[in-house]
């Protein structure tokens with residue numbers, strides 16, 4: 356067999372192993388890779404029932420139909436190199452870092468439940484002496500304080516489903532509140548908005564949590580396998596040891612899937628401006644001020660943004676000259692983006708009043 360043949364057969368063996376594993380633990384902390392891995396397994400498993408576990412470097416993960424400028428402090432994320440990523444599942448926005456572990460339960464559609472994944476995690480926490488429960492929104496909360504420790508989202512299509520969720524082990528809680536606090540004012544949007552909650556860490560080690568989460572899932576999976584013949588099956592310690600044997604659990608790194616087209620393409624898509632910002636549902640921004648040092652009058656800005664691009668721009672001021680100057684800029688078709696005003700600076704010489712207005716606009720975007 357030639358080298359190419361050997362490579363292909365090695366790759367297909369790896370794929371086979373991955374697609375048939377019960378638990379997949381990602382060794383990568385790249386959020387783009389991990390979300391692409393999840394999408395790959397979801398799309399390619401014929402009859403999925405598996406659990407994926409992964410941790411990401413600091414990132415803000417918005418839901419499929421959300422507005423990043425409403426959900427996050429985009430400016431702060433950019434300057435601190437925190438990725439803003441639009442995921443494929445619906446729901447709200449969460450913050451990830453190395454103190455947060457994500458789980459993803461893949462099943463056939465007919466096995467889908469809004470609670471199963473979270474219940475398995477609650478069981479795992481119980482083993483680790485953390486008393487937790489599900490609230491009505493299917494968040495996992497601490498029993499005593501009701502603080503949220505895990506949020507979930509779902510995707511169901513083509514006969515398959517996944518339920519994925521977070522788990523705050525030792526996350527930067529200040530990061531959560533600062534990165535998820537938008538500074539953009541006056542947005543009117545039809546997109547899905549997040550439900551903000553009081554959050555807490557469970558202060559467990561990652562190794563302990565991963566082990567119990569994995570065992571909790573494997574026990575559930577095993578019980579389902581044998582339930583047809585013996586519904587009373589209980590899992591003893593010996594069985595637990597068998598369940599976590601090497602064949603059930605596969606560790607995967609980004610190198611293992613380098614060159615797998617689905618993974619590469621999904622990573623590219625998730626990284627693109629067109630996906631992250633361009634998929635934002637239509638929104639408007641309406642802001643007014645009478646506080647600018649350009650005379651004692653009110654100015655008003657009314658922008659419509661479709662697919663992240665300015666579709667309509669209206670600026671009104673009782674200073675006609677200023678109004679005309681601002682309206683003369685070619686706003687339409689520009690990306691509603693931080694720094695888009697800088698490109699105007701390069702192309703024109705604004706009056707000092709216009710500069711003050713442009714600065715005000717840039718601070719409100």
Ligand SMILES: Nc1ncnc2c1ncn2[C@@H]1O[C@H](COP(=O)(O)OC(=O)CCCC[C@@H]2CCSS2)[C@@H](O)[C@H]1O
Pocket residue numbers: 416442446447448449450451455457458503504505506507508519520521522523526531535548549550551552553554
């Ligand atoms: N990491 C983390 N875990 C739990 N709760 C969080 C987290 N980050 C933020 N929050 C809180 O949840 C709300 C949003 O709650 P909301 O219910 O609106 O949204 C969610 O929970 C979505 C969870 C998505 C999970 C996926 C799993 C793998 S990829 S992302 C936010 O405003 C904070 O108050």
